Amino acid sequence: xxxxxxxxxxxxxxxxxxxxxxxxxxxxxxxxxxxxxxxxxxxxxxxxxxxxxxxxxxxxxxxxxxxxxxxxxxxxxxxxxxxxxxxxxxxxxxxxxxxxxxxxxxxxxxxxxxxxxxxxxxxxxxxxxxxxxxxxxxxxxxxxxxxxxxx
Amino acid sequence: xxxxxxxxxxxxxxxxxxxxxxxxxxxxxxxxxxxxxxxxxxxxxxxxxxxxxxxxxxxxxxxxxxxxxxxxxxxxxxxxxxxxxxxxxxxxxxxxxxxxxxxx
Numbered sequence: 001x002x003x004x005x006x007x008x009x010x011x012x013x014x015x016x017x018x019x020x021x022x023x024x025x026x027x028x029x030x031x032x033x034x035x036x037x038x039x040x041x042x043x044x045x046x047x048x049x050x051x052x053x054x055x056x057x058x059x060x061x062x063x064x065x066x067x068x069x070x071x072x073x074x075x076x077x078x079x080x081x082x083x084x085x086x087x088x089x090x091x092x093x094x095x096x097x098x099x100x101x102x103x104x105x106x107x108x109x110x111x112x113x114x115x116x117x118x119x120x121x122x123x124x125x126x127x128x129x130x131x132x133x134x135x136x137x138x139x140x141x142x143x144x145x146x147x148x149x150x151x
Numbered sequence: 152x153x154x155x156x157x158x159x160x161x162x163x164x165x166x167x168x169x170x171x172x173x174x175x176x177x178x179x180x181x182x183x184x185x186x187x188x189x190x191x192x193x194x195x196x197x198x199x200x201x202x203x204x205x206x207x208x209x210x211x212x213x214x215x216x217x218x219x220x221x222x223x224x225x226x227x228x229x230x231x232x233x234x235x236x237x238x239x240x241x242x243x244x245x246x247x248x249x250x251x252x253x254x255x
Contacts (some may be wrong), residue, residue: 007207008222124152129222130222
């Protein structure tokens with residue numbers, strides 16, 4: 001058995017703009033609690049998400065990459081021991097074009113029932129995706145009403 | 152957003168969302184077991200929830216799993232609650248400006 005969450009959002013944008021928003025640090029910081037991601041964005045490359053002060057929050061590896069359609073990351077929390085102990089999760093981004101709208105599906109799963117890690121990220125994803133949508137559609141991200149992940 | 156409010160306006164559909172919140176990823180059969188209504192009715196409610204993007208589905212072999220998708224609910228919070236919060240902050244900041252303008 002496993003724990004899994006699926007998030008779907010529809011964004012009025014182009015495949016390339018959405019892809020760039022997901023894979024460009026300057027873009028990521030604007031909708032992701034000011035946290036950039038570091039990677040060479042190719043299969044087997046390491047992947048890291050950093051706090052504003054440069055500490056590693058989460059880390060893993062690029063498992064699949066097919067711009068601008070699909071990105072699969074191996075993903076583990078690195079700053080909370082009880083979450084780190086649950087091991088690697090898998091995060092899949094699927095981008096589908098439907099006219100002038102993009103359908104973005106994020107599937108985040110881990111091979112463990114009732115995983116605390118999946119619980120922990122489930123509060124963040126809707127905010128991140130709403131902010132991404134607002135940013136891409138209007139040019140400005142949502143006001144920062146959430147402190148981000150507990151450090 | 153009309154679709155989301157319409158979908159949330161029905162108690163059976165809210166119950167389906169609550170059941171998915173309690174246990175995400177259930178199949179139609181699992182959801183039908185606990186609901187006191189026909190399979191067709193549950194299917195219809197799920198279709199409306201999916202159209203409103205409140206439920207996301209994934210096929211795994213012959214099974215279709217249903218997931219609560221909280222993204223539109225967050226959009227409502229940002230659109231309405233966030234907006235009212237900003238109004239209150241603006242009122243406070245206006246009050247502060249007024250008070251500080253007064254000569255002692």
